[in-house]
Every structure is written in C-alpha cells, then in structure tokens.
Amino acid sequence: MTEKNMTMLCDFYELTMANGYFKNGFYKRITYFDVFYRSVPDNGGFAIVAGLEQVIDYIKNLHFSSEDIDYLRSKNIFDEEFLDYLKDFHFTGDIYAIPEGTPVFPNEPILTVKAPAIEAQLIETFVLLSINHQSLIATKANRIVRASxxxxxxxxxxxxxxxxxxxxxxxxxxxxxxxxxxxxxxxxxxxxxxxxxxxxxxxxxxxxxxxxxxxxxxxxxxxxxxxxxxxxxxxxxxxxxxxxxxxxxxxxxxxxxxxxxxxxxxxxxxxxxxxxxxxxxxxxxxxxxxxxxxxxxxxxxxxxxxxxxxxxxxxxxxxTSKSTPVFGGVYKLVAVEDNEGNIIPKIKVSENTAKITNPHFKKVYRYYDKESGKALADELCIYDEVVNDKEPRIIFDQQATWKTKELTNFTVRELQVPIFKDGKCVYDMPTLEEIKDYCAKEIDLLWDEVKRFENPHKYYVDLSEKLWNTKKDLLSRFKNFI
Amino acid sequence: MTEKNMTMLCDFYELTMANGYFKNGFYKRITYFDVFYRSVPDNGGFAIVAGLEQVIDYIKNLHFSSEDIDYLRSKNIFDEEFLDYLKDFHFTGDIYAIPEGTPVFPNEPILTVKAPAIEAQLIETFVLLSINHQSLIATKANRIVRASxxxxxxxxxxxxxxxxxxxxxxxxxxxxxxxxxxxxxxxxxxxxxxxxxxxxxxxxxxxxxxxxxxxxxxxxxxxxxxxxxxxxxxxxxxxxxxxxxxxxxxxxxxxxxxxxxxxxxxxxxxxxxxxxxxxxxxxxxxxxxxxxxxxxxxxxxxxxxxxxxxxxxxxxxxxTSKSTPVFGGVYKLVAVEDNEGNIIPKIKVSENTAKITNPHFKKVYRYYDKESGKALADELCIYDEVVNDKEPRIIFDQQATWKTKELTNFTVRELQVPIFKDGKCVYDMPTLEEIKDYCAKEIDLLWDEVKRFENPHKYYVDLSEKLWNTKKDLLSRFKNFI
Missing domain, CATH: 3.20.20.70 (Aldolase class I)
Structure with a gap:
C-alpha cells in the first residue's frame, strides 16, 4: 500500500465525461445521483450497508496531484483548461447516506450525491466500490452469524x-x-x-x-x-x-x-x-x-x-462472499437542476422493467410498528414530502399498484442523514463499536420472515403517490421505446 | 489508501508463533515453506501465476514501526525481548518463485521460502493473499480471452x-x-x-x-x-x-x-x-x-x-472471478534445517489423501517436446537433483505409480528462479509488457487439450523417484494416523 490517494481510482470515462462537461458548460450544473442495489446477495431478504467511512475519507482527500495531471496530459485528449481546473479540484457538493450497519432493501437510495456534474460523476467508481465491497461482506457476515x-x-x-x-x-x-x-x-x-x-x-x-x-x-x-x-x-x-x-x-x-x-x-x-x-x-x-x-x-x-x-x-x-461475490450497487442520475435552480427529475428507462430507475431527489422513510417496534415498510418520497406520523398512511406496491397497505400506529424515521454539506463533512462518524451495536439492534427490528435464508418474505419498499406519479409521467415520454 | 506498510497484514497467529519461536530458541532455525494450490479455478486445466511483484515490494519494505510495536505491546502477550527484536526486523532469507505469467498446475511449488522460522512464518498471510488474488484474476482473464x-x-x-x-x-x-x-x-x-x-x-x-x-x-x-x-x-x-x-x-x-x-x-x-x-x-x-x-x-x-x-x-x-472467487493457494512447511545445516524434510499428513503435502526443498522442472515445442509434463525433484536432457527420463504418476511415461527428445527448464538471496532482491523484475508477452507465449506451448474449458486433459505433475521415496518414507512414520 502506497501513499497514493484514490482520486485516480476512477473509470476513465468519468474523466472523458468530466472534460466534456467542462468544455460544454455543464460542469457547474447541479446533478443528483443515487446509489442503490437491485437484488440481495444469496437471495436473502435484506443487505447491510457498509463502507461509508471509507467514502468519507476518500471525499475529504479528493484532489489531483501534479503527477496525476501530468499523466492525464500524456493521454492527449484533455484540454489544458480542464487540466488547469483539476489543480484545485475538490468536492463542493452534498452527500446524504443511510448510516453503516442499517439493513437496506433493493431500489432504495443508500447514498445520494448532489453536486456539480463533474464532481458527482468523478466519484462514482470509488463510492460504488467501497459501498459494494463492504456491504457485500457485512451482509454475508450477518448471514453466517445468524446461522450460528x-x-x-x-x-x-x-x-x-x-x-x-x-x-x-x-x-x-x-x-x-x-x-x-x-x-x-x-x-x-x-x-x-x-x-x-x-x-x-x-x-x-x-x-x-x-x-x-x-x-x-x-x-x-x-x-x-x-x-x-x-x-x-x-x-x-x-x-x-x-x-x-x-x-x-x-x-x-x-x-x-x-x-x-x-x-x-x-x-x-x-x-x-x-x-x-x-x-x-x-x-x-x-x-x-x-x-x-x-x-x-x-x-x-x-x-x-x-x-x-x-x-x-x-x-x-x-x-470473498464466495457464494455471491458481487454486490451490484449502481450509481444513477436521478435529477438535474435547471438554470433557475428547479430540480428536474430524470429517469433511466430500460427494456428490462426491473432496471427502470426511480427518478428525482428523494427521501427514504422507514415505518416501525409502535407496538412490536418491528420495521413494517420503507417508502421512497420526493425530497420535499413530509410524513405525518399522526395520520394513517396508505402505501402501495409499485409493481402491483392495486396492492395497498394502510399503516396506523407507527413511528417513522428518515433513513438518510446528511454526510457532506457544501463540501464539508457534517457527519459525526460513529465508532465501529457503535455501528456494530446499531446493526445488531436494527436487525432485531426486522421480522423473522425477512431474515429467512430460503425464500424470505419480501419487505415492502414502496413509492409515495407523488413519486409514483412523477415516475409514470416520465415513463410516458418514453413509451415508444419500452 | 494510507502510507501504512503491509507488515501488519498478517494473521495474528503468525505473531504468537513468532514470539513462541523467539522464546523457545527456534527463531534462527532455517525453515522451508512452499506456496502451492490444489485445484484449478472453474475446473480448468491450469492457472496463471501472478502477484509476485507485490510480494517483492512487500518483502523489501518488511518492518515494524514503533506504532506497530506499541500496538503489539498493548495486547499484553508478547515478551519485551521479542518486541525489541522486532525493531530491527527485516527479511534475511531466500525466496525462489515461478515467474509471473507462467501457467502452473496443482501441487507444484509456485514460490518457496527459505528463512529463519519467524521470518518465514510472518510473511505467510501477505504472500498468499497477493499470489492468490492476482493468480485468480490472471487465470480468469485468460479464460475469457481464450473464449473471445x-x-x-x-x-x-x-x-x-x-x-x-x-x-x-x-x-x-x-x-x-x-x-x-x-x-x-x-x-x-x-x-x-x-x-x-x-x-x-x-x-x-x-x-x-x-x-x-x-x-x-x-x-x-x-x-x-x-x-x-x-x-x-x-x-x-x-x-x-x-x-x-x-x-x-x-x-x-x-x-x-x-x-x-x-x-x-x-x-x-x-x-x-x-x-x-x-x-x-x-x-x-x-x-x-x-x-x-x-x-x-x-x-x-x-x-x-x-x-x-x-x-x-x-x-x-x-x-471478482465470480464463478470461482477464491484461489486456494496454501503455505506449508516442507523442511527444516538441523543444527548442522542438514535439510530435514517435513510432511503434513491428512486423513484426506489429496491434502498430504509433498515434502522437502524442491525444484520444479518443465519438459518440452523438442519437435512441437509443447509442454509435456512437470516434475518435482529434490533440490540437489539435476536432470540431464541428454538421456531419456521416466516420470510416473504419484497417484498411480504404475503409470509411467518415458520422455525422450525433450528440452527442460527449471521453473523457479531466485528472487531473494540472503534478504537481497536478486531478481531483475520484467516489465508488465514482458510478463504479458511471456504469458501468451507460454500458453501457446500448452496443448489445446489442457486449455479446454470442460473436462480438460490433466497435465502431468510428477515426482522424481527420489522425492517419491522420501515421501513414502515419511508417510510410513504416520501410518497409524492415516
């Protein structure tokens, strides 16, 4: 292990795109990206998110050394103005994330980046690598611990x-x-x-x-x-x-x-x-x-x-999480801001329905049953929605919208917390012992049915009506394609 | 990634054993360890060895910082004399290895360490980690390249x-x-x-x-x-x-x-x-x-x-070499020197016959057909045996000793080369391009039958008669156990 910082641990296309955004005036455009995963390793009922501490260290240290810039210059495809811009490059955006040790489910934003296009794009590879690797191993370890x-x-x-x-x-x-x-x-x-x-x-x-x-x-x-x-x-x-x-x-x-x-x-x-x-x-x-x-x-x-x-x-x-050695977290554009600062939701369509993304800058709520304390469901909402835990809430399945569920007598918490604000780390990182204890407690709040190894109960991750309507609206624009 | 050196990337038992050897007078005892693997990933016909360059860097940088020693002291199980000894710890032994990019087969020594017990023991984890990881990926990459x-x-x-x-x-x-x-x-x-x-x-x-x-x-x-x-x-x-x-x-x-x-x-x-x-x-x-x-x-x-x-x-x-994400290289004691410098072969027996090790300080020879240039077989010999390529050579299968094969009209080369001698690196590290080219050429020298994805021909890795007799002799001492 050398002293090399990890800024250059990025897919080369992050750099070609960055230079392209720089040249074409997009580089100050505010973009929103979500990290989420689509399927649970080993066909389990949930994953445990981990790797955030290393993301934080990486973001704090984000910079290009003069050797890095010389290397990039030697590729003969980057503009001098862009290379010059990289000299003072650092992260200026916001990051929200679900804390390490939290059980997480497919399709919910584990981590959300709001930043100028170049910054948000550049960090993709390392953010995914860190979250994918450690979530994979934390999830596997928990399976083994539960079996024991x-x-x-x-x-x-x-x-x-x-x-x-x-x-x-x-x-x-x-x-x-x-x-x-x-x-x-x-x-x-x-x-x-x-x-x-x-x-x-x-x-x-x-x-x-x-x-x-x-x-x-x-x-x-x-x-x-x-x-x-x-x-x-x-x-x-x-x-x-x-x-x-x-x-x-x-x-x-x-x-x-x-x-x-x-x-x-x-x-x-x-x-x-x-x-x-x-x-x-x-x-x-x-x-x-x-x-x-x-x-x-x-x-x-x-x-x-x-x-x-x-x-x-x-x-x-x-x-190595041998039986499933990959945690398939992805990093997808979900919104951009226009010149007036309006947040414009974006969607990635696909011929494969399961690969269509949930658009927009979002919040994740987790509902807990007041009596048992157990987690009932998660709900993805648009960033400015507020859930009132005084009133019953009807949630519905986005794959089968006729399936609704009325939640009453619940407590609710927002899962993502602010990690970076305007490039500054605002997160009070818990100790590893605290993360471990928190993880054990959160898993206690899952029903046994979700924790089964074989054919576990599918935990509800629903969209709010407002988010669902946004998604439908965006999808309708691509109906010739899908 | 920080500036931390990798000396402390060892299993804790390497340190408890090291302290034990130190206290009990074994620490200057010369030991011989082999790295080898037992089965080819994805049921293939061969693996490609890689990761040696990182082993060399690691060995060159082997040392304990004062923080490392403070950490060890805090565990309250190590003797002060031992901690003191670690202050000047560095590698003083010999390492022989098969160069990166070489096709290698089960049970042949990929890398051999001759060093005082503590040194040889301490490097086990990192040496295995590096060879296991990169050999896994080089092997997988080659399968994908061949398929393409x-x-x-x-x-x-x-x-x-x-x-x-x-x-x-x-x-x-x-x-x-x-x-x-x-x-x-x-x-x-x-x-x-x-x-x-x-x-x-x-x-x-x-x-x-x-x-x-x-x-x-x-x-x-x-x-x-x-x-x-x-x-x-x-x-x-x-x-x-x-x-x-x-x-x-x-x-x-x-x-x-x-x-x-x-x-x-x-x-x-x-x-x-x-x-x-x-x-x-x-x-x-x-x-x-x-x-x-x-x-x-x-x-x-x-x-x-x-x-x-x-x-x-x-x-x-x-x-991740997803279909087989582990390369199972192991590190086994094969000999020790007595006080007079005689090399005493050691064996690890097992109720599982395939897990019995090949004892002794060894050489690996690869035989090539003079006409086609193709690799015919490998043979493990005791360190002081010399193969004469002027005379026919009879090799035999150790699993089925009645199966012999007479090699004639061959060229032969020793696969392991010296990497460290008395703690000094004596290896002229090839460039990555050279390794890549060498790998492609060596794979060209394998018969197509060995390169098949499904049920490939099993390449011969035989023991010399002298080595086989040594092994039989050692096994006979454990016959009550196996």
Missing part, C-alpha cells in the same frame, strides 16, 4: 481475500455484520476490530512431537490457548495430547479458559467425539473451535446436527 | 471489485492474463495498463436528446468515440442516432475509427441487427463493443451464435 445462533463467529480469511483492502476492510465489514473478531492484525491496529490467533500446523511440525508443541505453547501463553488438534490425527493424537497438556500445565495454574480447534475432517462427527473425550476427562470448560470451508449453509446444518462447536472461524467463504 | 478467440477483451470491473486493491491489482492481473486494457485509470498511471473509456448513460441523460449527447461527444473527442447506444432503445434510437452523428461529424473529417457499445439486452440479437444497420449505412468501419454480465461462458456462446462483437468489456465476473 449465538455461537461466536470469527473472520479468518485474509489469505484468500481479493487484495489487501479485501482483507483489511473486509474484516471491518465482517465485524459490523456481527463477527466477534478477526485474525487480521492490521484491522485491529487500524480499526480496533479485536484480532486473535494462536497457532498453525507449522507450529506443531516445528517440534519433534505434537505433545511438545502443545506443551511449549501452553507454557508460553497459558492465558491464550487454542490447540490445533488435526495435524496428525484429531481423535487418536490431537485431542489426547491436548487433554494431557491441559491437565499438566493449565489446570494446576487454575486456568480453565482454553480451547481446541478442528480444522479438517467432518466437524459434526469430530466435535461430538472430541466433546465426549474432553468431558470424560473432566474438561467441560474446554471450548471447541471449528474452521475449514464454513459458511452459513454448512453452519446451519452443523447446528441442526447438534455439532458441539462453540466458535466458528470462517475464512474464504466469508471474506 | 482473438477479439479484444477489456477489464471494466472496478466498481464491483472487492476493495481498492481488488480493482487496481485485479486490472494488472487481468492484463497479464491477456486483457488489452482496463477502465481503471489508476492502474494505467501506476502500472501502465492502458486505460480507456468514453461515456456512461448519465452523459446521454445530461442532454435534452440522445442525438445532442452523441453529437457533442463526437465534437469533443473525434478520435476517441464509442457511443453508448442503449440509454433509451438500442435499435429504435441509439443506433440510428449514432449513424447520423458518425456521418455528420466523423466521416467528413475522414475519421473511420469509432464504435458503438451495447450494454443491455440480448447481445447476440442486438449486435447482428446493429451490424446490419451500420453496414447498410456504409459504416462497415464502425466497431461494436459489448458489455453487461459477460464471462467466458456467455462469450463462448455468443461466438458460437456468430454475434457481431469486436470488443468485449468484462466487469464483475472478471474482477
């Missing part, structure tokens, strides 16, 4: 991550999603995600015998013992040696906080056998950690089979 | 990458694997991978009409035109407007080097229709670029259906 039903889940995947940021920020996102810690040391140092670890197989191989390796480890770290028991043979060698060493070294010191780790073979079978051997030896206190090819599906099955696992260490299938 | 049968393939995936390095170094790896360029600007600036791009849908939406948007673009960049034709309706609006603008603006200037891009809908159908419309308008010179959910499988089918595509822009399915 209260057992501890640790993130172990650095070596299989897609690059250094994949490991470092992946571990951050996994923590937001509910993991209790990580093996990735630098994520602890930089972000305070608790890192831990004890030994690899090589530790055991370094000694003449497994017993010597275990004994030396327990003498070195009596307070931090998890013995890896599968180097030679889990039940014939690893567990018996571990029991011997626990009794010889740790129990006499009064230490009862230790564990074994299973890293191969059938976790269900081995954990039950190992549990019995440990219990028979009077080591009920010894915890069992399992790792190796785990994800929410295998953990769910292991739990059903009553596997005796206290902690799951999850590697490649979490850090 | 000579059409140009461009990498377009930054926004869906798993973190900034996923985008930046993913684009580097894709270039090694055969992509002609990228949309990722910073990868061009940092690594010289040609970046390009023209417009997104938002450019078109910014104008009152698609025609105005196209016209303005062609006037701004007459030499760099690819018009995105699917914003409203590809065949009813986009292609007709593009044709009009090409004729009005570009042809009169004598420019014939331009293109349209299809980004939605059925690429096969639309490309044929668009090709006909362009040809009927006398624009045979106009190229067609296709993007949207492409990978080697869809491209193969499009080619079979004679889709009229000249350039494929490939996004998320390349930059």
């Amino acid at each position: 039903q209260g057992r501890t889940v640790l993130e172990f995947g650095s070596r299989r991550a897609q690059g250094a940021d994949g490991a470092i920020l992946g571990a951050r996102a996994a923590y937001i999603g509910g993991c209790a810690g990580t093996a990735c040391t630098i994520t602890d140092e930089l972000y305070g995600v608790p890192a831990g670890g004890t030994m690899a197989h090589s530790w055991i191989q370094m000694f003449d015998t497994e017993y010597d390796a275990f004994k030396t480890y327990c003498e070195t770290y009596p307070e931090n013992v998890t013995l890896l028991v599968d180097t030679y043979n889990t039940l014939k060698s690893g567990v018996p040696n571990a029991i011997k060493v626990f009794k010889e070294i740790l129990l006499p010191k009064g230490i009862t906080n230790f564990a074994i780790r299973l890293d191969s073979g059938d976790i269900s079978y081995l954990s039950k056998k190992a549990r019995k051997m440990l219990d028979d030896a009077g080591l009920q206190c010894c915890k069992i950690v399992a790792s190796n090819a785990l994800d929410e599906y295998l953990i769910r099955d292991l739990m059903m089979q009553d596997a005796k696992v206290d902690t799951f260490g999850v590697g490649e299938r979490l850090i | 049968q000579g059409r140009t393939v461009l990498e377009f995936g930054s926004r869906r990458a798993q973190g900034a390095d996923g985008a930046i170094l993913g684009a580097r790896a894709a270039y090694i694997g055969g992509c002609a360029g990228t949309a990722c600007t910073i990868t061009d600036e940092l690594y010289g991978v040609p970046a390009g791009g023209t417009m997104a849908h938002s450019w078109i939406q910014m104008f009152d009409t698609e025609y105005d948007a196209f016209k303005t673009y062609c006037e701004t960049y007459p030499e760099n035109v690819t018009l995105l034709v699917d914003t409203y309706n590809t065949l009813k609006s986009g292609v007709p407007n593009a044709i009009k603008v090409f004729k009005e603006i570009l042809l009169p200037k004598g420019i014939t080097n331009f293109a349209i891009r299809l980004d939605s809908g059925d690429i096969s159908y639309l490309s044929k229709k668009a090709r006909k419309m362009l040809d009927d308008a006398g624009l045979q010179c106009c190229k067609i670029v296709a993007s949207n959910a492409l990978d080697e499988y869809l491209i193969r089918d499009l080619m079979m259906q004679d889709a009229k595509v000249d350039t494929f822009g490939v996004g998320e399915r390349l930059i």
Whole structure:
C-alpha cells in the first residue's frame, strides 16, 4: 500500500465525461445521483450497508496531484483548461447516506450525491466500490452469524481475500455484520476490530512431537490457548495430547479458559467425539473451535446436527462472499437542476422493467410498528414530502399498484442523514463499536420472515403517490421505446 | 489508501508463533515453506501465476514501526525481548518463485521460502493473499480471452471489485492474463495498463436528446468515440442516432475509427441487427463493443451464435472471478534445517489423501517436446537433483505409480528462479509488457487439450523417484494416523 490517494481510482470515462462537461458548460450544473442495489446477495431478504467511512475519507482527500495531471496530459485528449481546473479540484457538493450497519432493501437510495456534474460523476467508481465491497461482506457476515445462533463467529480469511483492502476492510465489514473478531492484525491496529490467533500446523511440525508443541505453547501463553488438534490425527493424537497438556500445565495454574480447534475432517462427527473425550476427562470448560470451508449453509446444518462447536472461524467463504461475490450497487442520475435552480427529475428507462430507475431527489422513510417496534415498510418520497406520523398512511406496491397497505400506529424515521454539506463533512462518524451495536439492534427490528435464508418474505419498499406519479409521467415520454 | 506498510497484514497467529519461536530458541532455525494450490479455478486445466511483484515490494519494505510495536505491546502477550527484536526486523532469507505469467498446475511449488522460522512464518498471510488474488484474476482473464478467440477483451470491473486493491491489482492481473486494457485509470498511471473509456448513460441523460449527447461527444473527442447506444432503445434510437452523428461529424473529417457499445439486452440479437444497420449505412468501419454480465461462458456462446462483437468489456465476473472467487493457494512447511545445516524434510499428513503435502526443498522442472515445442509434463525433484536432457527420463504418476511415461527428445527448464538471496532482491523484475508477452507465449506451448474449458486433459505433475521415496518414507512414520 502506497501513499497514493484514490482520486485516480476512477473509470476513465468519468474523466472523458468530466472534460466534456467542462468544455460544454455543464460542469457547474447541479446533478443528483443515487446509489442503490437491485437484488440481495444469496437471495436473502435484506443487505447491510457498509463502507461509508471509507467514502468519507476518500471525499475529504479528493484532489489531483501534479503527477496525476501530468499523466492525464500524456493521454492527449484533455484540454489544458480542464487540466488547469483539476489543480484545485475538490468536492463542493452534498452527500446524504443511510448510516453503516442499517439493513437496506433493493431500489432504495443508500447514498445520494448532489453536486456539480463533474464532481458527482468523478466519484462514482470509488463510492460504488467501497459501498459494494463492504456491504457485500457485512451482509454475508450477518448471514453466517445468524446461522450460528449465538455461537461466536470469527473472520479468518485474509489469505484468500481479493487484495489487501479485501482483507483489511473486509474484516471491518465482517465485524459490523456481527463477527466477534478477526485474525487480521492490521484491522485491529487500524480499526480496533479485536484480532486473535494462536497457532498453525507449522507450529506443531516445528517440534519433534505434537505433545511438545502443545506443551511449549501452553507454557508460553497459558492465558491464550487454542490447540490445533488435526495435524496428525484429531481423535487418536490431537485431542489426547491436548487433554494431557491441559491437565499438566493449565489446570494446576487454575486456568480453565482454553480451547481446541478442528480444522479438517467432518466437524459434526469430530466435535461430538472430541466433546465426549474432553468431558470424560473432566474438561467441560474446554471450548471447541471449528474452521475449514464454513459458511452459513454448512453452519446451519452443523447446528441442526447438534455439532458441539462453540466458535466458528470462517475464512474464504466469508471474506470473498464466495457464494455471491458481487454486490451490484449502481450509481444513477436521478435529477438535474435547471438554470433557475428547479430540480428536474430524470429517469433511466430500460427494456428490462426491473432496471427502470426511480427518478428525482428523494427521501427514504422507514415505518416501525409502535407496538412490536418491528420495521413494517420503507417508502421512497420526493425530497420535499413530509410524513405525518399522526395520520394513517396508505402505501402501495409499485409493481402491483392495486396492492395497498394502510399503516396506523407507527413511528417513522428518515433513513438518510446528511454526510457532506457544501463540501464539508457534517457527519459525526460513529465508532465501529457503535455501528456494530446499531446493526445488531436494527436487525432485531426486522421480522423473522425477512431474515429467512430460503425464500424470505419480501419487505415492502414502496413509492409515495407523488413519486409514483412523477415516475409514470416520465415513463410516458418514453413509451415508444419500452 | 494510507502510507501504512503491509507488515501488519498478517494473521495474528503468525505473531504468537513468532514470539513462541523467539522464546523457545527456534527463531534462527532455517525453515522451508512452499506456496502451492490444489485445484484449478472453474475446473480448468491450469492457472496463471501472478502477484509476485507485490510480494517483492512487500518483502523489501518488511518492518515494524514503533506504532506497530506499541500496538503489539498493548495486547499484553508478547515478551519485551521479542518486541525489541522486532525493531530491527527485516527479511534475511531466500525466496525462489515461478515467474509471473507462467501457467502452473496443482501441487507444484509456485514460490518457496527459505528463512529463519519467524521470518518465514510472518510473511505467510501477505504472500498468499497477493499470489492468490492476482493468480485468480490472471487465470480468469485468460479464460475469457481464450473464449473471445482473438477479439479484444477489456477489464471494466472496478466498481464491483472487492476493495481498492481488488480493482487496481485485479486490472494488472487481468492484463497479464491477456486483457488489452482496463477502465481503471489508476492502474494505467501506476502500472501502465492502458486505460480507456468514453461515456456512461448519465452523459446521454445530461442532454435534452440522445442525438445532442452523441453529437457533442463526437465534437469533443473525434478520435476517441464509442457511443453508448442503449440509454433509451438500442435499435429504435441509439443506433440510428449514432449513424447520423458518425456521418455528420466523423466521416467528413475522414475519421473511420469509432464504435458503438451495447450494454443491455440480448447481445447476440442486438449486435447482428446493429451490424446490419451500420453496414447498410456504409459504416462497415464502425466497431461494436459489448458489455453487461459477460464471462467466458456467455462469450463462448455468443461466438458460437456468430454475434457481431469486436470488443468485449468484462466487469464483475472478471474482477471478482465470480464463478470461482477464491484461489486456494496454501503455505506449508516442507523442511527444516538441523543444527548442522542438514535439510530435514517435513510432511503434513491428512486423513484426506489429496491434502498430504509433498515434502522437502524442491525444484520444479518443465519438459518440452523438442519437435512441437509443447509442454509435456512437470516434475518435482529434490533440490540437489539435476536432470540431464541428454538421456531419456521416466516420470510416473504419484497417484498411480504404475503409470509411467518415458520422455525422450525433450528440452527442460527449471521453473523457479531466485528472487531473494540472503534478504537481497536478486531478481531483475520484467516489465508488465514482458510478463504479458511471456504469458501468451507460454500458453501457446500448452496443448489445446489442457486449455479446454470442460473436462480438460490433466497435465502431468510428477515426482522424481527420489522425492517419491522420501515421501513414502515419511508417510510410513504416520501410518497409524492415516
């Protein structure tokens, strides 16, 4: 990792368009872009948004160095006036976003940018990259944590991550999603995600015998013992040696906080056998950690089979979200301002109905049932609409407009909060612990039906009547095309 | 991205083991570790190794800052003597590696580390992360390039990458694997991978009409035109407007080097229709670029259906290797030196036969047929074996030892080359262009049968008799366990 700032991490077309806007007088034109996603990874019921902190850092540091400008000049397609303009380039717009750790649903604006065209366009790639990556991993981590039903889940995947940021920020996102810690040391140092670890197989191989390796480890770290028991043979060698060493070294010191780790073979079978051997030896206190090819599906099955696992260490299938390794967030123009400052809604039509965008500068409201506290529905409104929680509210499905639902006895909150105002960060960034706690609480407010792994209930994300009419109106102008 | 060096990007257990080796006198013990992988992504016939340049940078910069040491001290498990030792920590060992761009096969050492135990252990996570990530993407890119049968393939995936390095170094790896360029600007600036791009849908939406948007673009960049034709309706609006603008603006200037891009809908159908419309308008010179959910499988089918595509822009399915997003490289202890400097081979046994490691400090030879030039087989030998290419050589399958093959009339080369010697980099790093060219040439030397997507021929990776005997001997010591 070098000192390079990330301003140049943009698709080249952002720059050709920027130069084009500059030359053609659009560059001061105020534009509105929404970040949203269309389908939930792993066919789940919701995603967890993450990656905002890195967007904020990026926006704050947005600038072109003289090397960047020299590089651009060497491409021989940019105007000198434009390159000159880039020397003082910085972000002057507004950003609104749904806070990290919030459950979010398809088609709602996770983040909205209001800025002059060049600025809003240029940040597209990095904003998407950051939100897509961390939302993907936070969402996956939460699935794995939910499958584990209260057992501890640790993130172990650095070596299989897609690059250094994949490991470092992946571990951050996994923590937001509910993991209790990580093996990735630098994520602890930089972000305070608790890192831990004890030994690899090589530790055991370094000694003449497994017993010597275990004994030396327990003498070195009596307070931090998890013995890896599968180097030679889990039940014939690893567990018996571990029991011997626990009794010889740790129990006499009064230490009862230790564990074994299973890293191969059938976790269900081995954990039950190992549990019995440990219990028979009077080591009920010894915890069992399992790792190796785990994800929410295998953990769910292991739990059903009553596997005796206290902690799951999850590697490649979490850090890459292996079963769905892409979070498809997109960045779409939703409005522009005319010369008088009127906001003109824009729509992107498509022959594929699901790809037609929701136009306009919008708000997202979430309705909660006053009695249960549970989230009932989200509603997208036009920016100047205000929801009155004193009166019943009728919402309706935009795919099936005859399906309406009357909400009564609800509380409501606006999900997006201001992050940047006129280029200044106005957001009081919560700590990572706060984000993690908030995430857990917000997920508690979702009905179990939305949290099911298979065929979850589809949470309502509806449009206000005013927004729906705007959309219909815009669509009617393109009716020859779709 | 900050100035932070990557030394702390390690699994925490590397540090607990390191401190343990330090305290227990093992830290000067010379150890040998191999990086290898067990199965080819997407059930392919081979992988392409990449990521070595970043390993070299990492090793050169390996050090602990005083902040790193303070952080470690705060964990209250490391000895002061060890923390003190870390102040001057740097790499003093040897590294051998197969050069980037080489086709590699399961179970052969891609990279071998010979170093004191602490050093060799500590670098495990980053070495694996770098090799795993870039080999994954180079391998995937090459599959996509092969499916495209000579059409140009461009990498377009930054926004869906798993973190900034996923985008930046993913684009580097894709270039090694055969992509002609990228949309990722910073990868061009940092690594010289040609970046390009023209417009997104938002450019078109910014104008009152698609025609105005196209016209303005062609006037701004007459030499760099690819018009995105699917914003409203590809065949009813986009292609007709593009044709009009090409004729009005570009042809009169004598420019014939331009293109349209299809980004939605059925690429096969639309490309044929668009090709006909362009040809009927006398624009045979106009190229067609296709993007949207492409990978080697869809491209193969499009080619079979004679889709009229000249350039494929490939996004998320390349930059995350979506169908197989993990390259499972591992790092295993294969030998240690005793106090007299004798190399003692080590093996990692497993109840799963495929997971038993190949012990010892090794060499990898690749045999080429003298007549065709094609690669015949690889052979793993013990470090001090020398293959004589004057005599026939009998190699045999380690899974089926009765299957032997006599090689005659061959040339042979050792695949690993020295990278670090006594902590100093001794490798003359090739340029990225050289790596890319070398990769293409080496892949030409593989038989087509190995390059098939479905059920490819399994290339021979055999053990020398001496190595096989060593392995058998070590295994016999564990026969009670496996």
